[in-house]
Each structure stands twice: as C-alpha cells, then as structure tokens.
Amino acid sequence: MSTEPLRIGDHLVSPDHYIDGARVPGQRSFELFSPIDQRVLGHVAEGDEEHVEAAIQAAQRAFASWSALTAAQRLPCLERFADEIGRRAQALCAVESTDAGVLLSRMQHGVVPRAMLNIRWFARHALELQDRPIDTEQARHIVRHDPAGVTVIITPWNAPLMLSTWKLGPALAAGNTCVLKPPEWAPLTCSLLADAADAAGLPPGVFNVVQGTGATTGARLVADPRVARVSFTGSVPTARRIAQAAGANLVPCSLELGGKSxxxxxxxxxxxxxxxxxxxxxxxxxxxxxxxxxxxxxxxxxxxxxxxxxxxxxxxxxxxxxxxxxxxxxxxxxxxxxxxxxxxxxxxxxxxxxxxxxxxxxxxxxxxxxxxxxxxxxxxxxxxxxxxxxxxxxxxxxxxxxxxxxxxxxxxxxxxxxxxxxxxxxxxxxxxxxxxxxxNSFGIRDLAAPFGGIKRSGIGREGGEWSFEFFCDVKDIVLPKKPFRASFAHR
CATH class of the missing domain: 3.40.309.10 (Aldehyde Dehydrogenase; Chain A, domain 2)
Incomplete structure (x- = not known):
C-alpha cells in the first residue's frame, strides 16, 4: 500500500521502511499524531513478517563485507553519517519536536549535536580496540573485539533520535549490521536517520529501519535466531518479554530500563x-x-x-x-x-x-x-x-x-x-x-563513561568500552612462549 510523505512544516518525511538501502512500503499503516495539538500527521508503514524477514536477510548479507573492514576502513563512512545528520539538523529538530513533543531548543542545542557525536565518537574510539596483547610467563595473549553479527535496536519515544544514535554508533563502529525498530508513537526522526545513512553511503543492509508496534514487529525481530544482539531502552514489562524471547536463542540483551531515582x-x-x-x-x-x-x-x-x-x-x-x-x-x-x-x-x-x-x-x-x-x-x-x-x-x-x-x-x-x-x-x-x-550537579554525561542501572533499571552498561564489550565477541588468541607438548597434565 502506497503511503504519502508526511509534511512537517517545510520538511517531508518518508513513511516507509528502509531495508537493504531502499524504501519499502507496507501493506498496513498506522496513524500518527502530534502531542502538541493532537493534529494527525499522517500514516506510517507498519512492518509485518515479510519486512522483518527482508531486513534480517539484508543485514545478514551486508555483515560479511562490513565486518571484514577494519575500524579505520569503516571510519570515513561513519564520519559522513555524522556529517549528514548535521546537514539535516533543521529537519531533525522540527520533526522530533512535532512528532514527540520535545522542546525545539533542546533538540537544537543538545540532541542533534549529541546524535552527531554518538556516531563520530564511537567510530573513532573503535580505532583504539586494536588487538591488545597480554603477556604472561607462559604465553602472549592477543585480545580481539570481533563483530557479533546482526543487531536489533529498539528505542523509546521520549528520545528517539538521541537513543538510536547512542546505540547505532558503537554497533556500527564494531562492525555489526543493524535493524532499528523505532517507537510507534514517535518514529519520524528514525526515518530521517535512514536518509542520512543513505546519503552517507552506508552499504545496503548495514542499517535498516522497520517501523511497527512492539507487540508485533518488535516481537518478531527479537525472537529471530539469526539475531546476535538486542539493545533495548524502555519499560520493564517490555524488557521482560524481550529477554524471554531472546533468551530462547541465548542472544545477549542490553536493557536500559526505568528509573525512580x-x-x-x-x-x-x-x-x-x-x-x-x-x-x-x-x-x-x-x-x-x-x-x-x-x-x-x-x-x-x-x-x-x-x-x-x-x-x-x-x-x-x-x-x-x-x-x-x-x-x-x-x-x-x-x-x-x-x-x-x-x-x-x-x-x-x-x-x-x-x-x-x-x-x-x-x-x-x-x-x-x-x-x-x-x-x-x-x-x-x-x-x-x-x-x-x-x-x-x-x-x-x-x-x-x-x-x-x-x-x-x-x-x-x-x-x-x-x-x-x-x-x-x-x-x-x-x-x-x-x-x-x-x-551537586545533574545530567553531566561523557561518552567514555559507563551508563546503565541495577535492579529493575536494567542489565548491562552503555558507553565507552562497555558498549563495545556488548556489541563485540571478545576473543583471546593464545601464543605459547615455549614449545608446546600435548599432555594430559595440561588439562
């Protein structure tokens, strides 16, 4: 079913999914309205089983070549991605303010600059995750951070742009390919993010956006056995369902949940x-x-x-x-x-x-x-x-x-x-x-520092090396310093 672009002020936003480097319409759609005045903004494509399958297949295909690149080889593409976010600053600010009710001034002075930094900082920090030697008396260990695979990212409606880039930055920099499921109440800046990725030249399938509800689209994504990682920010009840579905496939989850601070x-x-x-x-x-x-x-x-x-x-x-x-x-x-x-x-x-x-x-x-x-x-x-x-x-x-x-x-x-x-x-x-x-302060954040909660506030940490610990498979290559002779004594 063809859906019309949504006009937000002077800006047009595609209502379609973004899969394998192209816009893909849906058979069904859902209505979107602005919390500012409850004005209907238009209809957005709703992902079904076919869209989920296409996105995961595209991410799988792209993983082979994207993961084979070094961090230095991925860097120029991700730098362009950050630049393209900056070029769309006016649209991103206007759209998220209208779509999610976020303060326009906060978007201009905080969110969009942070979104650019999220991509750029992690792309550069990945350069530091080269093979790290650990020398012991017996052996030299080379510790590698290898890309994990297809990553599903699910973000909430209170900060869709910032939190999407907060997760995409390290996931892509690590060499993973991603399927992003935006919040159904505020999906539009994630659609603009796909435009930025496309203009930056991210290879088809490296970054995909499938819109829909958590109960249908999101549930299909997190339960797929081809998914290697799930990163979610949202409510505790939803996190429990995600963890249960992903746990059936032993897929690691990063869960940043609620607070009562x-x-x-x-x-x-x-x-x-x-x-x-x-x-x-x-x-x-x-x-x-x-x-x-x-x-x-x-x-x-x-x-x-x-x-x-x-x-x-x-x-x-x-x-x-x-x-x-x-x-x-x-x-x-x-x-x-x-x-x-x-x-x-x-x-x-x-x-x-x-x-x-x-x-x-x-x-x-x-x-x-x-x-x-x-x-x-x-x-x-x-x-x-x-x-x-x-x-x-x-x-x-x-x-x-x-x-x-x-x-x-x-x-x-x-x-x-x-x-x-x-x-x-x-x-x-x-x-x-x-x-x-x-x-004696509030809100001071540094991308190098850990972020996350304990108890019902979540599992895992995001930021700095903690993000890469999650989005990577950490491998130890062991090189003995003396000739090795097989013996049961070594067991």
Whole structure:
C-alpha cells in the first residue's frame, strides 16, 4: 500500500521502511499524531513478517563485507553519517519536536549535536580496540573485539533520535549490521536517520529501519535466531518479554530500563542550587528515565527548600515546545496522560498532599502541570513505581542513614542526585545503590563513561568500552612462549 510523505512544516518525511538501502512500503499503516495539538500527521508503514524477514536477510548479507573492514576502513563512512545528520539538523529538530513533543531548543542545542557525536565518537574510539596483547610467563595473549553479527535496536519515544544514535554508533563502529525498530508513537526522526545513512553511503543492509508496534514487529525481530544482539531502552514489562524471547536463542540483551531515582538534599546543601536543579526534573514533561523524581530532603531544611523551589516552578513556561520560551511541553499520548493522572489521583485518595499541580494544564489536552506530592509512605505506589510524567514526590529524613535507606528503598537503581557539602555528599552518594549518581550537579554525561542501572533499571552498561564489550565477541588468541607438548597434565 502506497503511503504519502508526511509534511512537517517545510520538511517531508518518508513513511516507509528502509531495508537493504531502499524504501519499502507496507501493506498496513498506522496513524500518527502530534502531542502538541493532537493534529494527525499522517500514516506510517507498519512492518509485518515479510519486512522483518527482508531486513534480517539484508543485514545478514551486508555483515560479511562490513565486518571484514577494519575500524579505520569503516571510519570515513561513519564520519559522513555524522556529517549528514548535521546537514539535516533543521529537519531533525522540527520533526522530533512535532512528532514527540520535545522542546525545539533542546533538540537544537543538545540532541542533534549529541546524535552527531554518538556516531563520530564511537567510530573513532573503535580505532583504539586494536588487538591488545597480554603477556604472561607462559604465553602472549592477543585480545580481539570481533563483530557479533546482526543487531536489533529498539528505542523509546521520549528520545528517539538521541537513543538510536547512542546505540547505532558503537554497533556500527564494531562492525555489526543493524535493524532499528523505532517507537510507534514517535518514529519520524528514525526515518530521517535512514536518509542520512543513505546519503552517507552506508552499504545496503548495514542499517535498516522497520517501523511497527512492539507487540508485533518488535516481537518478531527479537525472537529471530539469526539475531546476535538486542539493545533495548524502555519499560520493564517490555524488557521482560524481550529477554524471554531472546533468551530462547541465548542472544545477549542490553536493557536500559526505568528509573525512580532519588534526589537527596542534605542539611549542608546549597539550597538555591539544589532547588534550581530539582526544577529541571520537570523538563521533557518529566519523561526522562534518569530524572531524580524522589526528592529526599533533610527535615531541617525541607521547608526552606520547598520555599525556594516553588517560585522557580511557578515561573516555568508551559506550552508549545516549538516556541523558544517554552520550558515544559506535552506528554506524548493520551494513554500516558491518563497513567500520570491515575498515579496522582490514587496518591491523593490515599492521604498524600499536593504542594502544587496535580492535574492537566489549561494549555492543552496532553499538557500536565508540574506536580509535587508529599505526606507519603515509602511503600506508596507513587514512591515505588515510575510515573514518567512531570510528577515529583517529597519525603524527609533526619540523618544520613535514613536518607540512604529511603534512596535504596525501591526496586529501581538507575541514577541519582545528591546535594550537600562535597565530601559529605560524596560519602552519601557512595552508599546509594544506582548505576550512577551526580554530586551537586545533574545530567553531566561523557561518552567514555559507563551508563546503565541495577535492579529493575536494567542489565548491562552503555558507553565507552562497555558498549563495545556488548556489541563485540571478545576473543583471546593464545601464543605459547615455549614449545608446546600435548599432555594430559595440561588439562
């Protein structure tokens, strides 16, 4: 079935899949709308069994030649890929802002430059993964990072461009070929990413995009025995289904999942700085997995902290994310708005107190007011489970041990924030069980550093050599230093 290109402002986006270097239409399609105003944007091709089969076959064929290249030989092509992303910056910004409701200013100043860096940095870092010798008394070991094979990448709707390139960068640089399944609620920048790859001259089949739902298209991809790796960012329930399907074929999975991160404010914290950073947790309408959504504040400074945070929240500009002044945009989908509202309503019904917010904002149907809930128990649903909206909780503590107990008292362990005198905050941070934690800061990321969570927040680490450890098969070639004579004694 032929589908018409989608027009987003001055930009046209193909609604078709990208398989083996060509656009491929689908027999079925699904409707796409903008969370900004719920305006229908058009229809996007939905992948079926035939598309999944074609994409995996294309990736298999391309793997033989792509994996045979050295990192230095792949580098120019991936550098061009990063350049082509930059050439499409205006389109990528406009499209993702409209498609996913992301702030246009954030796309311009943060996401697109980061997407380019994701491809370029990993392509260059792969050069450092040459054969590494390890010398022992008995032998010289040559450690290689070999390409693993066909890689399936599944990304979420809150940051489709950034997270797609975050995974594609190391996967392609390692010599793998990829099939990307974009989020069905916000697939359009992944389609533009295919245009960039095509213009950069990535060989056919090295990078494929198959659109569709997780329950059908995604499920077929992750269950295919020809797949060598699965990299997923999203929810815990979906991750369980992916792990079960991939596990049947013993396929390694990298799972970056939800967060319920603590934001600890110690009694010796700079309250102005802490309050300003806490207000940032409402960005992207709270649809950020690593946000510190549980405010844990020392009882001696809790009232003052709230008093300093409230005017900052009141000043937040809620509105159309395409406007320069906007600081909080819409929630992605009506189902997600209902989910967020349900968490708040149940908390209030159970005795929680609203300090501000609590419901939909007057700007539009998918806009939710920044909300702070207090008078909570540690086992309350809203404390324990990820809301994924502009909703924070507030609990107080009397000493460091209590702060640590509250921080560690959920099934999640992605990130965290700790404000206080540097040595004091660092000592507390060391006791918080998360994959990472920021001291007197938030959001500082370096591609060389590990990223990922513990407990229900995921399996594995992304970034730097950790990405290559996942996307590669690590092999040890052993060269004995003395003549070897076979003997049962060597067993």
């Amino acid at each position: 603590p934001f600890i404010v110690l009694e010796d914290a700079d309250l102005d700085a802490a309050a300003a950073t806490a207000t940032l947790m409402y960005r992207n309408a709270g649809q950020v997995c690593l946000a510190g959504t549980r405010l844990l504040v020392h009882e001696q400074v809790a009232d003052e902290f709230v008093a300093r945070m409230r005017p900052l929240v009141d000043q937040l500009v809620i509105g159309d994310p395409r406007e320069e002044a906007t600081e909080v945009g819409p929630i992605i989908h009506p189902r997600q708005v209902e989910r967020v509202q349900g968490f708040v309503d149940r908390a209030v019904a159970g005795g929680a107190k609203l300090l501000w917010g609590g419901g939909r904002h007057a700007f539009g149907a998918l806009y939710f007011s920044p909300t702070l809930v207090t008078n909570l128990q540690q086992d309350d649903e809203i404390v324990q489970n990820e809301v994924f909206g502009p909703v924070l909780t507030l609990q107080t503590f009397g000493h460091d041990d209590e702060a640590v107990a509250l921080a560690n008292g959920t099934d999640y362990g992605l990130g965290g924030v700790c404000y206080g005198e540097t040595a004091h905050a660092t000592a507390v941070a060391e006791r918080v069980r998360t994959g990472f934690i920021w001291v």
